[in-house]
Amino acid sequence: MRWHKTDVSQYVEAKEYIDSAVIPLISLDFSLDIEKNAAQNEILEILASQLERELTGRLMLVPSYYYIKTGNREVEISRLNNWVEHIKTQPFRHVFFLTFDSAWKKEEQALQGSLIWLPGIQSGEINSKEMQGMVREQVVQIGELIRSYW
Amino acid sequence: MSNKKQQVSRRQFLNYTLTGVGGFMAAGLLVSPLRMAIDPVLKHSSSGDFVNVGISVDEINDTPQRIDWTVEQVDGWYKSEPSRSAWVYKDENGDVVALSPICTHLGCVVSWEGSDQHPDHFYCPCHNGLYTKDGVNVPGTPPLAPLPVYEQEIRDGILFLGNPIEREGA
Numbered sequence: 001m002r003w004h005k006t007d008v009s010q011y012v013e014a015k016e017y018i019d020s021a022v023i024p025l026i027s028l029d030f031s032l033d034i035e036k037n038a039a040q041n042e043i044l045e046i047l048a049s050q051l052e053r054e055l056t057g058r059l060m061l062v063p064s065y066y067y068i069k070t071g072n073r074e075v076e077i078s079r080l081n082n083w084v085e086h087i088k089t090q091p092f093r094h095v096f097f098l099t100f101d102s103a104w105k106k107e108e109q110a111l112q113g114s115l116i117w118l119p120g121i122q123s124g125e126i127n128s129k130e131m132q133g134m135v136r137e138q139v140v141q142i143g144e145l146i147r148s149y150w
Numbered sequence: 151m152s153n154k155k156q157q158v159s160r161r162q163f164l165n166y167t168l169t170g171v172g173g174f175m176a177a178g179l180l181v182s183p184l185r186m187a188i189d190p191v192l193k194h195s196s197s198g199d200f201v202n203v204g205i206s207v208d209e210i211n212d213t214p215q216r217i218d219w220t221v222e223q224v225d226g227w228y229k230s231e232p233s234r235s236a237w238v239y240k241d242e243n244g245d246v247v248a249l250s251p252i253c254t255h256l257g258c259v260v261s262w263e264g265s266d267q268h269p270d271h272f273y274c275p276c277h278n279g280l281y282t283k284d285g286v287n288v289p290g291t292p293p294l295a296p297l298p299v300y301e302q303e304i305r306d307g308i309l310f311l312g313n314p315i316e317r318e319g320a
């Protein structure tokens with residue numbers, strides 16, 4: 001399910017079947033690595049939407065959480081945990097974070113959801129065959145990981 | 151009198167011009183979507199067309215395999231290239247079958263033998279939905295209808311697929 005009207009109205013009807021939420025965590029970085037940062041953002045969005053497509057009947061793709069890469073992590077963690085608490089009241093049983101930012105790995109314990117950290121994909125031509133294959137492969141693996149929680 | 155006549159005609163002139171411009175603009179707005187709809191040159195490949203899905207009939211055997219392709223679609227604000235998928239195989243008569251992988255329960259993507267416990271079935275990972283090889287839902291699992299079948303055409307040994315057609319529940 002996406003955060004769109006048609007999907008959400010279906011969600012409301014079938015709440016008991018949709019028990020997992022995914023929040024993409026996307027860092028903003030306007031400094032040195034701006035291009036790389038944008039490329040990763042683009043790939044993560046594609047990954048998230050493909051993942052949603054595979055598991056749409058059980059997974060809600062929540063709008064992405066954006067934060068400044070060099071910002072205060074403590075603050076971000078507490079806000080994220082607020083998100084999780086809010087989402088879990090629906091109820092959702094599982095909340096997953098999807099990110100390329102390895103800095104979250106250190107904070108994993110403090111997060112009230114399951115962190116799925118992906119080592120960055122080599123940024124290349126987004127529409128190339130190789131990239132599509134890579135994304136597909138990653139989606140299969142993330143899907144398997146999520147299913148292992150079900 | 152000539153003065154009055156002149157005034158009227160000036161107002162009329164302005165009236166005509168303004169209505170003219172407005173009307174012209176309105177016509178422009180009306181015409182373009184209509185033109186998009188009827189002019190084949192401007193029309194993008196809509197979902198109703200058959201598309202080459204990149205597989206030849208020789209490459210298809212009796213084990214279902216997943217194929218993915220994209221169609222171009224203009225949908226209100228969005229111009230997108232949604233990806234589509236199908237499970238294709240040849241049945242006992244050697245005819246090609248192309249099934250939609252979209253679970254008829256809540257839309258997850260099913261896979262052939264996706265669960266070790268259910269060989270010879272399509273399996274939906276979301277709520278353990280099951281379908282037999284012909285795409286018919288197994289009663290007692292959440293889906294209430296079979297997997298849709300794609301319209302198909304074979305041109306020069308290449309598989310072309312159209313729209314998925316829904317079927318009545320088992």
Ligand code: FES
Nearest residue numbers: 057253256274279
């Ligand atoms: S979406 Fe396939 S069984 Fe529920």
